[in-house]
Amino acid sequence: MTAVGDDRITTEPLAGSEGDIRSEPAPVPRPSDRGRRGFEAIGPPVILGALILGVWYFISYVVLREDRRFLLRAPHEVVNEGFLNGENFAELLGGLWSSTKVAFVGLVIAIIIGLVLATLMSQAKFIERAVFPYAVTLQAIPVLAIVPLIGFWFGFGFTARVIVCVIISLFPIIVNTLFGLQSVDKGMHDLFTLHHASRWTRLRKLTFPNALPAVFAGLRISAGLSVIGAIVGDFFFGQGESGIGQLISKYAGRLMGEQLLAAIILSSALGVIVFQFFGWLQNRVIGKWADSGKPT
Amino acid sequence: MSSVVSTSAGSVTGTLSFQGIGMTFPDGTEALRDVSFDVAPGEFITIVGPSGCGKSTLLKIASGLLDATSGAVQVNRERLGYVFQDATLLPWRTIRQNVELFAELNGVAKADRSTLAAEAIELVGLRGFEEHYPKALSGGMRMRASLARSLTLEPPVFLFDEPFGAVDEITREHLNDETQRLFKRKGFAGLFITHSISEAVFMSTKVLVMSNRPGRIVDSFDIPFDFPRKPDLRFDPEFARLSGEISLALRGAH
Numbered sequence: 001m002t003a004v005g006d007d008r009i010t011t012e013p014l015a016g017s018e019g020d021i022r023s024e025p026a027p028v029p030r031p032s033d034r035g036r037r038g039f040e041a042i043g044p045p046v047i048l049g050a051l052i053l054g055v056w057y058f059i060s061y062v063v064l065r066e067d068r069r070f071l072l073r074a075p076h077e078v079v080n081e082g083f084l085n086g087e088n089f090a091e092l093l094g095g096l097w098s099s100t101k102v103a104f105v106g107l108v109i110a111i112i113i114g115l116v117l118a119t120l121m122s123q124a125k126f127i128e129r130a131v132f133p134y135a136v137t138l139q140a141i142p143v144l145a146i147v148p149l150i151g152f153w154f155g156f157g158f159t160a161r162v163i164v165c166v167i168i169s170l171f172p173i174i175v176n177t178l179f180g181l182q183s184v185d186k187g188m189h190d191l192f193t194l195h196h197a198s199r200w201t202r203l204r205k206l207t208f209p210n211a212l213p214a215v216f217a218g219l220r221i222s223a224g225l226s227v228i229g230a231i232v233g234d235f236f237f238g239q240g241e242s243g244i245g246q247l248i249s250k251y252a253g254r255l256m257g258e259q260l261l262a263a264i265i266l267s268s269a270l271g272v273i274v275f276q277f278f279g280w281l282q283n284r285v286i287g288k289w290a291d292s293g294k295p296t
Numbered sequence: 297m298s299s300v301v302s303t304s305a306g307s308v309t310g311t312l313s314f315q316g317i318g319m320t321f322p323d324g325t326e327a328l329r330d331v332s333f334d335v336a337p338g339e340f341i342t343i344v345g346p347s348g349c350g351k352s353t354l355l356k357i358a359s360g361l362l363d364a365t366s367g368a369v370q371v372n373r374e375r376l377g378y379v380f381q382d383a384t385l386l387p388w389r390t391i392r393q394n395v396e397l398f399a400e401l402n403g404v405a406k407a408d409r410s411t412l413a414a415e416a417i418e419l420v421g422l423r424g425f426e427e428h429y430p431k432a433l434s435g436g437m438r439m440r441a442s443l444a445r446s447l448t449l450e451p452p453v454f455l456f457d458e459p460f461g462a463v464d465e466i467t468r469e470h471l472n473d474e475t476q477r478l479f480k481r482k483g484f485a486g487l488f489i490t491h492s493i494s495e496a497v498f499m500s501t502k503v504l505v506m507s508n509r510p511g512r513i514v515d516s517f518d519i520p521f522d523f524p525r526k527p528d529l530r531f532d533p534e535f536a537r538l539s540g541e542i543s544l545a546l547r548g549a550h
Contacts, residue, residue: 185382185384187380187382187384188384188386190361190380190384191384191397191398192401193361194359194360194361194373194376194378195398195401195402196401197401201401205386205400205401206386209386209388210386210388212388286388288429289387289388289389289429289430289431290387290388290431291387291431
C-alpha cells in the first residue's frame, strides 16, 4: 500500500489569492521515519502470521496423535508435498490455470451483462421495476442448489462452469452500477439541463463517469465471487478440464492432506490477486479524482 | 399553468424582467407571490430574505429550471450565467476541463474552448491550477472555478444563488471583492441571492428585501457607492447605516 501522503497534491498559494488553498505541509519522510512506517505496515500481519503458524504446528504435533496427523499436516509438509514436489505442483498449477480461465470468462460476461442491464434500468424506470426483483431472486438462489440443474442443461464442462460464475458474480455489478448511475448530484443534472444536453451526452459526460467509483466497488466484490464460482462449479462438474475444485474433491476423497491444504492456499491466493488487481486498476483509472475512502 | 409567458427569444439582450411571478408547488406550498422587478445591464441587484422564502426558486424560474405558476419572465437564456450554492464541479474533470464544460455542451470548437477557459481562469485568479482536480482545491477555489465556468459564456445576465454561503468570512470578503470587480469589468446584469446583509450592500447597486413565505418583495434600497468598491468601504458609516436599515426591514419581513 502507498505511504501516507504519496498521492496528495500539495499546492503553493498563489500570490494574490487569499490562501484558502488546502495546503498541508508536504510530509518529508525522514529515513528513520520511513523505516518505522514500514514496520507499522508489515509488522502486525507478520507477527499474527507467525502466531498462526505456531498454533498450526502445535495442533499438528501436540494435539493430534500420530495416526490422526493426516487431519492437519504441518506447514512444512504442505510446502514440501504441495509446492516443492514438481509433479504435484504441476497438477495444482494446471487446475489453477483452468479455474482462472473459467473465472475470467465468467467475470467478463457478468460485467458486460451487469453494465448493460444497469444502464437500461437507469434509463427507464419500468425496466428497473421489471428487472430488479429477478436480479434479487437470482442473488438469493443458493448456488449449490442450481449447480445440478445447470449441469443437466449445459453439460458438465466449461460452459456450465462459466454459467455458475456469471450467476454468482452478476448481482454486485448490477446493484453497484445502478447505484452509481442514479446517485448523480441534482445540481450537476441542472447544469446539463440548462445547456440542453441530449440524453446520450448526459450519459457519457455525467452519469457514466459519476458511476465509476461504484462500478469499481462492485467489480472488486464480483471478481472475488467469480473465483469462488469457478471453484464451486468445478467441484461439482466431473467432466472437462479439471480445475482446482476437482483437485480439492480428489485430494479430500483420498485423504491427501498436504495437497488439499496446498490447493486451498492457492485458491485463496488467486482470490487475493484478483481482488488486488482490481484495486490497482481502480486506482489507475479513478484514483486521481475520486475520494478514495481510505484516510490519506 | 395558465398564464406562463416565458419568452426567451425577442427580449432585449442583457435584461431580466419578472412580471407578477407566482409559484405554488404541487404539494400546495406557495413559494412566491406577485414578484415583479427588472434587472438592467449595469445593475447588480441582491435579494436578501429569510431562509426558505423562495429566493432560490426565483432564480430557478429565471433560468427555466422551473416554470412559474403565474406571471412571466423575460430573459435571453442563451448565455445565462448561473452559479449555485454548491460549486457543482465534476470531480472527474480537471479545473480546466470543468471550466470548458459549458462551451463544450454548446458545441464550441476545441481551440476556442481552451482560449475561453484560459481567459476565465485568469480572471478568477486560478492560473496554475488548471490541471488540478476539484478534490485538491479548497471550497473558495472551487467556487472561483464555478464562476469561471459561467464566465466562459460571456453572460449578459448572471444569476448567483447564494454562492459564498459555505465559505469562511475572510474568503467570502475576497470573493465579494472579486465579484464586484468582475461586474464592473463585464457590465452584466447581476441578480444575487444571499442572507448576508454586508455582502449584499458591498456588491449591489440595489438591495431587495423579500418576505417570509410566500416570498414577496417588501422593500428596496438603492446602494449609491461608486465602483470599483474598496474593501474598506465596509467600515464606512454610510455602509453601516444602510446595513442597519436593511437589517430592520428584514426583521419586519419575518
